[in-house]
Each structure stands twice: as structure tokens, then as C-alpha cells.
Amino acid sequence: MRASEKAYTTLRGDIVDWRLPPGTVLAEVELSARLGVSRTPVREALARLTAEGLAEPQSGRGTVVSGISLDHVDELFELRSALECRAAELAARNRDPAVFLELHRQLGNAGRLITEQDPARRDYYRLAGELDTAIDDAAGNHYLAQALKSLRVHLVRVRRLSKDNPARLREAAREHADIAFAIANGNAAVASAATTVHLDNSLRHLLQGGAAPS
Amino acid sequence: MRASEKAYTTLRGDIVDWRLPPGTVLAEVELSARLGVSRTPVREALARLTAEGLAEPQSGRGTVVSGISLDHVDELFELRSALECRAAELAARNRDPAVFLELHRQLGNAGRLITEQDPARRDYYRLAGELDTAIDDAAGNHYLAQALKSLRVHLVRVRRLSKDNPARLREAAREHADIAFAIANGNAAVASAATTVHLDNSLRHLLQGGAAPS
DNA sequence: GCAAGCACTTTTGTATACACAACTGGCCGA
DNA sequence: TCGGCCAGTTGTGTATACAAAAGTGCTTGC
CATH class of the missing domain: 1.20.120.530 (GntR ligand-binding domain-like)
Structure with missing residues (x-):
């Protein structure tokens, strides 16, 4: 499985299952360390999550898990x-x-x-x-x-x-x-x-x- | 304007205005040369276009402009x-x-x-x-x-x-x-x-x- | 004591090098 | 002559280094 696919699947599951609650900051370096891949596939995963509405860009800088209440x-x-x-x-x-x-x-x-x-x-x-x-x-x-x-x-x-x-x-x-x-x-x-x-x-x-x- | 934003906007306009007709191969190296940015922002732009349905991954390798008839x-x-x-x-x-x-x-x-x-x-x-x-x-x-x-x-x-x-x-x-x-x-x-x-x-x-x- | 400015730190944005996989062409053997 | 195999080439996937920007905290001056 591609590293970007793995990062995407893992993060998507974590968000859907509320292991990453809304508002959680998705920092690239921390995620790349945690997932064991480099920043490039992490960025791709974050882009996909953002496009789906599961994450959203924070004002100015960074990405956070989108809220749903x-x-x-x-x-x-x-x-x-x-x-x-x-x-x-x-x-x-x-x-x-x-x-x-x-x-x-x-x-x-x-x-x-x-x-x-x-x-x-x-x-x-x-x-x-x-x-x-x-x-x-x-x-x-x-x-x-x-x-x-x-x-x-x-x-x-x-x-x-x-x-x-x-x-x-x-x-x-x-x-x-x-x-x-x-x-x-x-x-x-x-x-x-x-x-x-x-x-x-x-x-x-x-x-x-x-x-x-x- | 960010390079990835520029790449995305340009490509999106080219696709919507049919300057890039359906089936056109979107090769990263060629696009990065044409747009004057490196492959990284081009990849990000292609990911966004794919998520929107304006482009789609070709079987196995590469990305092409999606068809609409x-x-x-x-x-x-x-x-x-x-x-x-x-x-x-x-x-x-x-x-x-x-x-x-x-x-x-x-x-x-x-x-x-x-x-x-x-x-x-x-x-x-x-x-x-x-x-x-x-x-x-x-x-x-x-x-x-x-x-x-x-x-x-x-x-x-x-x-x-x-x-x-x-x-x-x-x-x-x-x-x-x-x-x-x-x-x-x-x-x-x-x-x-x-x-x-x-x-x-x-x-x-x-x-x-x-x-x-x- | 407060505010403003500056430097430092942290994080993202971009470029590029390297690895790997797939297609293509030619060559060799049957 | 045709088919399969091998090497070269091309292009994507990933890692990493560097640049830039934004936030933070400290220091200094008023």
C-alpha cells in the first residue's frame, strides 16, 4: 500500500471513530512521525481529508479536524x-x-x-x-x-x-x-x-x- | 499568491474552458515546467482537481482530465x-x-x-x-x-x-x-x-x- | 507598568534528489 | 517472422533540505 494511502486511511478512520475529536490540530511533522512516513504523503492525505470536509484549514496556518455537532x-x-x-x-x-x-x-x-x-x-x-x-x-x-x-x-x-x-x-x-x-x-x-x-x-x-x- | 494556488487556479481554468479537453494527460514534470513551479505544488493542484472530479487517475499511472459528455x-x-x-x-x-x-x-x-x-x-x-x-x-x-x-x-x-x-x-x-x-x-x-x-x-x-x- | 518592537521558534510552502515501477524499444531465440 | 525477454527511459512516489511566514515571548523604552 502506498504511504499516502496508508496515511489517509489511518487519519480518516481516526477522525470518523472520534479518536481525533473536532478541533484536533493536524500538524504535519507530528503526524509524519506518528505514522512513520514523511511529510509529503501526509500532506496529500490532509489535502484529501480537507476536500472531503473531514478537516479544514485553520485561519492562516495549519489544519484541524472539522467540527460536527x-x-x-x-x-x-x-x-x-x-x-x-x-x-x-x-x-x-x-x-x-x-x-x-x-x-x-x-x-x-x-x-x-x-x-x-x-x-x-x-x-x-x-x-x-x-x-x-x-x-x-x-x-x-x-x-x-x-x-x-x-x-x-x-x-x-x-x-x-x-x-x-x-x-x-x-x-x-x-x-x-x-x-x-x-x-x-x-x-x-x-x-x-x-x-x-x-x-x-x-x-x-x-x-x-x-x-x-x- | 502561493505556487500551489496558482497551479490549481490555472489548471482549473484550463479544464473548465476546454483548453485542456477530456483525456488530456496531466504529467507532473511537464506541468511544473509549463507553470514555472516545482512538482510539489503541481501534485497538490492535481489532488484537488481529482477530488473535485475535474481530473481522474489513469489506470495505474498518471492523471487525465475527466470526461464529460x-x-x-x-x-x-x-x-x-x-x-x-x-x-x-x-x-x-x-x-x-x-x-x-x-x-x-x-x-x-x-x-x-x-x-x-x-x-x-x-x-x-x-x-x-x-x-x-x-x-x-x-x-x-x-x-x-x-x-x-x-x-x-x-x-x-x-x-x-x-x-x-x-x-x-x-x-x-x-x-x-x-x-x-x-x-x-x-x-x-x-x-x-x-x-x-x-x-x-x-x-x-x-x-x-x-x-x-x- | 504597559506597550511596542525585535528575535527566535515553530510550522508550513517549495524545491529537488533519489527510489521504484511501468512502458517502450530493440534484440535474440525459436 | 513472430514472440518473449531484457535494458533503457520516463514518470510517479517518497524523503528531505531549504525558504518563508506567522506566532510567541522577551526585552527595552516610554
Whole structure:
């Protein structure tokens, strides 16, 4: 793996997982020492992180981890809503019904994935990720998929910020199942509406504290 | 001005204005010689351009100017529609009516800006840009504004691809005026609908050849 | 005692040298 | 004659040295 890739991956993970909290100063020499590479690949990694919005240039000099607080999560969800509703509509038009019926079925049973044995909810989030991927693929729009991809980085960061709540997670799974079903049926309006409802519920639980965002 | 900034600005302009057509190889040594800076700032500029989607890494080695063709303009406009409709809705809720009434007035008179004396339509595009900025400001959503900003780079590139058409430009100005009016009235649904109509007309004229995209 | 200026330190910006990988050309063998 | 291999060349990836700029703290003068 290239040194710049390694630096980027490591830093990105550290920021997303809140090991580097917002405001942390990202000094090139210190990072190059810590990561065991020279400043050049570190600079490249910082440039990529800045472009993604995970870091931002400090006034005048230096780079810091960008802030993300519940104050601005509503803005993030507004963008998310715009993108995901449109993606759901497009997917409903172009979908392969079998794919989404299968996802609908799996999501209907997703409650049993949320157990105490898997505190990170890996299985659940994997399934939710599969729905996202299926929607992106069915929508068939490169630019939209790209915009969603860069958005999801920030969403993961928010998710880590909140405690997850098994009851809310089970509700969310049902909402996801509704979305998959509407897409399977080719009903764009319902798919969009179901997405709106899901995101509104997610945001509300998130802001009330302790709920999982998706 | 910093050398990396200069390299970035120059290359970005060259790509947007089609002086560097899609597929052009961006070789670091050649660029550093041409721009009169060393490879380091050139690399930084290429990284930024790649992050924006104006350039993309070639298979294995090197960087090339990314392609954009009419084949994919419909996808670009789908994303644009999702973002701008939402922005218009948000702006309609939070707007200062006076700002948008003034824009409505100016856009109503924009026909006279489209003269043979200004073949680049600088005054017209400046006014259209002011509407965009006013909507972004009124929407008050950092993430949405950021997504729109990165989208507009590609739109400018498409615009340069097409000949502009004075008649279509005058129509577009009227459509913009409609959008401004709906926002001034605080009517989110109409603002969104007017945006949809405008973008649909723009895209159709663009694909029919010879029309201006905004 | 406070403020202003200067020097020092720290950090980023730029240049360049070196390492390595991939493509290209020619040459040799089958 | 064609195909494969090897060497040379070219270009990117990384490291590091040097330059410049900005912040900080001290000193000095008022």
C-alpha cells in the first residue's frame, strides 16, 4: 500500500471513530512521525481529508479536524433527504423488482440481527448498507452516487456520536423495509415519501439523544 | 499568491474552458515546467482537481482530465434538480422577501442584458449567479451549499460545451424570475416546481444542441 | 507598568534528489 | 517472422533540505 494511502486511511478512520475529536490540530511533522512516513504523503492525505470536509484549514496556518455537532445535524439531514429521496425515486423507476423484494424480506427479519451479542450492530449496518448500494446501483446516476458517498462519511461520524437504541434500530429496519417495498413496486412517490418519513424519524431520535441515526 | 494556488487556479481554468479537453494527460514534470513551479505544488493542484472530479487517475499511472459528455448531462441535471429544488424550498421558508423581489425585478429586465455587445453574456450570468448565491444564503445550509458549489464546476464546463442561444437565454431569465418570485412569496412548493420546470427546459435545449444550459 | 518592537521558534510552502515501477524499444531465440 | 525477454527511459512516489511566514515571548523604552 502506498504511504499516502496508508496515511489517509489511518487519519480518516481516526477522525470518523472520534479518536481525533473536532478541533484536533493536524500538524504535519507530528503526524509524519506518528505514522512513520514523511511529510509529503501526509500532506496529500490532509489535502484529501480537507476536500472531503473531514478537516479544514485553520485561519492562516495549519489544519484541524472539522467540527460536527448536533447543531448542524439537521442541515446534514436536509441534504441527505434531498439526495436519498431522489435516489429512491430513480431506483423505483429502474429497479430490478427481485432485488428489492429480497431486501424487503431480509429487512423484515432484521429485528433478530439486533442482539446483545453484536454491540456494534455489524450485521444490521451491513444490511442497511446493502440497501443503500442497491438503491445507488438502481438509480444509475454516477454524480448522485458520488454526492451520497461523500455525504455518508459525515453520517458515520454522527452515528458514532450517538448511542444506539435497539428499539429505534428495529423501527428503522421496518422503515427500510417499507422503502425497499415501494421501490420493488416501482412506486417512486411512495419510495420518496417513505424515505422522508424514515429520515425524519431518525433525525428526531438523534436529537432527542441516544438514538441511532439510521 | 502561493505556487500551489496558482497551479490549481490555472489548471482549473484550463479544464473548465476546454483548453485542456477530456483525456488530456496531466504529467507532473511537464506541468511544473509549463507553470514555472516545482512538482510539489503541481501534485497538490492535481489532488484537488481529482477530488473535485475535474481530473481522474489513469489506470495505474498518471492523471487525465475527466470526461464529460452529453451522454451524462442528464445525470448531472438529475443531481442538480435534487439539490436546487431543495435549496429553493428552504430559501422560500427563510428568505428575506425584499431580496428576492429585487432579484425578481432585475431578472424581469434581464432580456436587455443579452446583447450582441456582450457575447460572453457576462452581465446575464452574473445576475444568474446572484440568484444562486441569494438562494444558498437564504437556505442557510452549509452542506447543501457545498454540494451545489462542487456541482456548479461541472455545469460551467457543460455550458462552455454548448453554443448559447439568445432566445433560450431570455426564456431562462423569465424562468429565473419565476423562481425568485415564488421564493419572495414564501411558497416552497411553487419555488421547487418552478426550478424543476426551468431545469427541464434547460436540459432539453441543451440536448437538442445549441442552447445555453442556464 | 504597559506597550511596542525585535528575535527566535515553530510550522508550513517549495524545491529537488533519489527510489521504484511501468512502458517502450530493440534484440535474440525459436 | 513472430514472440518473449531484457535494458533503457520516463514518470510517479517518497524523503528531505531549504525558504518563508506567522506566532510567541522577551526585552527595552516610554
